Amino acid sequence: MHLLNPDSAKDRLRGADLTNGSAVPQIFADGRLLPPSMDHLDELEAQSIYILREAFARLKKLALLWSLGKDSNVMIWLARKAFFGRVPFPALHVDTGKKFPEMYAFRDRFGEEWELDLKIEPCPPIDAVDPTLPPAARSAARKTEGLKWALTKYGFDGLIAGIRRDEEATRAKERVFSPRGLEGGWDVRDQPPEFWDQFNASPPPGAHLRIHPILHWTEADIWAYTKRENIPIIPLYLSKDGKRYRSLGDQDITNPVASTASSIDEILTELDGTKVPERAGRALDHETEDAFERLRVAGYL
């Protein structure tokens, strides 16, 4: 893994002969030119493409969970790269019915423009959800139930989800290929070993796998890549009247944060200095110490 370092003259002039001051690129013994090295985003992209292709090769019935947010949009983009333009499995939107109007507009436009096989699945009413959860978590848990319904309906054995390690401490413990129980639950105490990009991809009959192709990305990586690839975004992420959304969920349990960032460049500058967690505006993370973990163990993303 090599990353360019602006502080290092050697990196700036990679491929040039420093001692002789010549700009002639190094030649390998077999006469090939030194290939251009990959930058950080290239490496993240290549790794994610590898994961997506492994998932497609090893599972029978895949779907990609499209939450319409910045992360899952990057994920769709990566899937189009991995499969040369078209996503060869359905994009599943588990719809709580409480998203922002801008998100629905985005879904309708780009679902078509990106030629997605879009499947929209509803969530059960709030009464059907574990009443011992705190209010916001209980509301979010509707999505877990909706997901279970969709799993039963289509029989997917793999769900591709756009979670990242840097978002939240419990997500940091995830595997890239993460087995789920028959009820969709996550057994954090008995995760299989996973190393050298060899993945556990044999869920027992009736159970499914979660696949996390952007687990190794950070929030800033997502934005830098969105900018480089010119991926469309929902305008709610940009500052309006001194506030913007860093993370998008249901309207009633998601709050904007104070920000003046009105472009991706400004978001990147803001992230470089911030100490406010990304999910600060997501009420369900903060109700009790373990609310989020309980949601995830039950099958939340």
Add this chain to the structure above:
Amino acid sequence: MNMILPASVSATPNGTTSMPNGTTRPQVRIVIVGHVDHGKSTLVGRLLHETGSLPEGKLEMLKAVSARRGMPFEWSFLLDALQTERDQGITIDTTQIRFRTRSRDVVLIDAPGHAEFLRNMITGASQADGAVLIIDALEGVRDQTRRHGYLLHLLGIKQVAIVVNKMDRVDFSADRFKEISDEISAHLTGLGVTPSAVIPISARDGDGVAEHTPRIGWYQGPTVVEALDALEPARPLEQLALRLPVQAIYKFDDRRIVAGRIESGHLSAGDEIVIMPAGKIAKIKTVESWPVTPLTGSHGAGRSVGITLDRELFIERGDVIAHAGATPRDTRRIRARIFWLHDKPLSKGDQILIRLGTRESRASVVAIEKAVDPGELSNEETKAIARNHVGEIDISLAQPIAADPYQENPRTGRLVIEVNGRIAGGGLVLSVDAGQRAVPIDIVPVESALRPEERSARYRHNGAVIWLTGLPGSGKSTLARALERRLFSRGGSPILLDGDTLRAGLNGDLGFSAQDRTENIRRLAEVATHLARNGHIAVVAAVSPSADDRAAARRIADTTFREIYVATPAEICESRDPKGHYAKARAGTLQAFTGIGNDYQPPARAELSIDTSARTVSDATDEIERMLAETGILFDELVDLAANI
């Protein structure tokens, strides 16, 4: 000296040319390992605090949590964010946390020290560029310290810094520090791992983490942060030979795209490639991508690519694409050094699933050659490898795979073992036996009573397979007979294997379909190789029109193979027509005859090429003899004589 910049101070000079979070800074992944309770999570917590990397409010929240539980504040709570972990006081899984030093972005991987969770330690450590091994100054080197050291070696992690923690508990004693330092250095050096630094610290109080303090005034080496700053990101393996394991073949439109990630080396459109283990040859037509396609230029290790080939041939997930002349071995036998994570010990005769690159193959364990608990210092009996132990095993595979020894290529030289659909172990390929067949348990090949040196001393040559290929009528049989006579008269043991002669007997069941031709060549190669292994020179004269079939023969005979292309022009071959076949084929009474059509594929890199229309049989035989002497088959008599004087 404090090497750390607070996260709020951007390394970006003007805020416009570079991106935050490492998009233009080197990112290095570091795993922190060591015995349970030696202070890994405390060190991580401290590092985050010292580097100003903690999210706002996190420290206060954790202090509140501790107070609510009636416990003194622990730095480790920061990482042990899960409910279950706080209750038990140990880290269950691996967690990743980021911070910055002056020159790089660091991703810290905290791995559990408890033996129960070794699989999680391996999951975390396998992603690291370098490691910090932490040791409690009071307790010293423990079994899990040694075990983690051994696993770092097996995972291929070469950069290791040692941290001796809790120095406050031993009154910052330099003698105690030296004692531990000597013991662990000796252990690691024995595994081929040289520690980059050994650092005395107190993670709880901060001594030696980011700054030198007077309490450890006797220590002059780097702080933990300085040591982390010196660890290098692992480089992609661009300098090694091309290895592109095939993930899938996509036919979403009229393109047939072979997709995979370049594990080492580099490729460009136009490259001649070999698809292993079958040994098929093709050229890269295009390098495909999206949204822009096709791509030009060279594509190096680390890239996920898609290529199209210049011909339609059977290729599947698990094949490995390499450049001609630098291919991985194809094999059904592998020796590996592995770590074992499954509850049930691995034993001789066990049926397992091997994953190497993108290939999976059923396999059986032929032998357990060594089994060790890396936490203890003594060897065990070699019947089985228990959970969390390591060992060396001999594996027989159900189908051929392409592999390299790990010292030649770390990516295609490592494998994982699956049991019941779950990864149960993994390790390094120590050696591959090229072209070896899987040996069923109930077949015991009998070794010759003679040693190879005894035979070569008598014949004054080594065993070899001389493979003469060319059009019918090109002069293969004539040359083969002349060579046979020449070798015999110098005291050697040549044996002629003529394609047509064998078709009259051993290969009497075969016709001229592509499949039968392939099998015909395979049997010829097997017989010839058996003779060569026993010291004879097998002289094979066979049209063998298919380059793939000849490549297969070369793999069977391996280093004994010498290919001679009898390159007589087609019109001369037809005018000779010694067997009358050209005439029959022209008359339409002989089907599937190589020579009239374009189905002969000339060799690209034969050891020798001879046009018999341009030289005498005797000259041509001289030339073959010279080639055999130069490539180590025939001994130079003068040298032999000189050696005897």
